[in-house]
Amino acid sequence: MSKPFKVIVTDFITEPLDVERKILGEVAEVMALDAQSEYDLGDQLRLADAIMVYHFVTIRRKTIETLERCKLIVRCGAGFDNVDFAFARERGIAVANVPDYGTEDVADTAIGLVLSLARGTHLYNQQCQRGTDSWIYTLASPLRRIRGRVFGVIGIGRIGTATALRAKALGFFDPHVPDGRDKAIGVRRAETIEELLTQANVVSCHCPLTPETKYIINRDSIELMPHGSILVNTARGGVVDPLAVLKAWRAAFWRARRSMCWSKNHQLSIIRWLVRGVTSNIRLTIG
Numbered sequence: 001m002s003k004p005f006k007v008i009v010t011d012f013i014t015e016p017l018d019v020e021r022k023i024l025g026e027v028a029e030v031m032a033l034d035a036q037s038e039y040d041l042g043d044q045l046r047l048a049d050a051i052m053v054y055h056f057v058t059i060r061r062k063t064i065e066t067l068e069r070c071k072l073i074v075r076c077g078a079g080f081d082n083v084d085f086a087f088a089r090e091r092g093i094a095v096a097n098v099p100d101y102g103t104e105d106v107a108d109t110a111i112g113l114v115l116s117l118a119r120g121t122h123l124y125n126q127q128c129q130r131g132t133d134s135w136i137y138t139l140a141s142p143l144r145r146i147r148g149r150v151f152g153v154i155g156i157g158r159i160g161t162a163t164a165l166r167a168k169a170l171g172f173f174d175p176h177v178p179d180g181r182d183k184a185i186g187v188r189r190a191e192t193i194e195e196l197l198t199q200a201n202v203v204s205c206h207c208p209l210t211p212e213t214k215y216i217i218n219r220d221s222i223e224l225m226p227h228g229s230i231l232v233n234t235a236r237g238g239v240v241d242p243l244a245v246l247k248a249w250r251a252a253f254w255r256a257r258r259s260m261c262w263s264k265n266h267q268l269s270i271i272r273w274l275v276r277g278v279t280s281n282i283r284l285t286i287g
Contacts (some may be wrong), residue, residue: 003029005049006069010074011035012054020052038063050074058082064091077101078159079236081209100158107162108203111170114151117230118144118202134259138199142228144201146170152200154216155207155235161185163204197224202232209236221245 005028007202009020013032020030023032023135035041038058043066045051050072053059060106061084075083075097085095116122120140127139137143151167153160162185190196193216197203207213217231217240233240 004062005025005029006031006047007050007052007210008033008045008048010041010045010059011056043069052076053083059088060084061087064088064093067093072096074098075237078157079208082237088216102164103158104169106206107160107166108220108233109165110159110163110206110232113234114167114202114204114230115146115170115231117232118146129205144228149201150199152190152196152203154196154203154239157206157208157235160204160206163206166206167202193221194224197221198226201204201226201230202230205231205233205235209238211254214238215244217241218238219247222248237286246280 003026007020007024007028007062008032009017009030009032010072011034014034015032015034017030024030032136033041033044038060041057041063045063046066046068048067049069051059051067051070052074054076057200059082062068064084064087070093073083073093074087075095077099078099078101080095080097083095087145088095120143132139149168151164153164153167156164165185168185168187185216190199195206203217207216213240217233219241222231222244231245232238
């Protein structure tokens with residue numbers, strides 16, 4: 001028996017669509033395209049009544065213009081910058097997101113990255129894999145104590161709040177929060193981004209990518225951060241200017257090199273590690 005509606009999943013998940021069909025199967029035909037980009041979609045969305053968009057595909061104006069029956073586009077995640085929601089609204093198409101997607105997982109990842117950078121566990125792991133005759137804390141210098149350090153959160157939504165609460169348990173404090181939220185979760189509020197950056201030993205980005213937040217971490221903002229700060233971005237990549245991070249790190253690297261004796265292999269390892277971090281969606285550095 002034919003079903004009145006068609007729901008198409010553009011990317012990321014493929015057959016079997018057991019969960020989707022359990023929920024929608026009585027009223028809609030559900031299918032997955034497994035697209036890797038908007039180009040792969042072609043005209044396959046033309047007769048869709050609803051579209052589920054994950055991580056690999058962007059739904060721009062040119063795609064929305066081809067939709068003949070669509071009434072709903074769901075971004076299966078918290079961020080929705082990969083959907084032209086303004087044009088969709090003009091066409092009478094509602095756009096929704098899943099605001100609690102990955103809340104705990106991303107917060108856990110952010111804290112894990114901070115701990116790794118502060119305590120050098122990633123460097124110890126590399127040394128252990130390569131083998132070393134010397135097992136001493138200087139292998140991961142400089143190490144940083146966590147207790148009493150200032151932890152700054154940019155974007156105190158669900159994920160930012162979850163991260164702030166985890167940081168509090170470790171002895172961090174000080175997210176950048178809206179009025180009232182600071183009192184609710186027991187943290188101190190910074191009035192401006194500049195105030196947060198000048199105080200924070202760790203900055204963790206959790207804001208959505210909007211015109212206002214694009215490159216909110218840039219050359220000027222990095223210069224405000226204390227020496228030895230840690231920056232972690234588990235939000236959209238566009239929140240951080242990667243060239244500014246590279247330039248800041250390069251300047252700090254050469255300053256440190258003048259006072260420390262590092263082997264050529266150690267230098268190359270640090271550069272490879274940094275470039276991998278900066279070019280991924282999770283950007284991090286030690287300033």
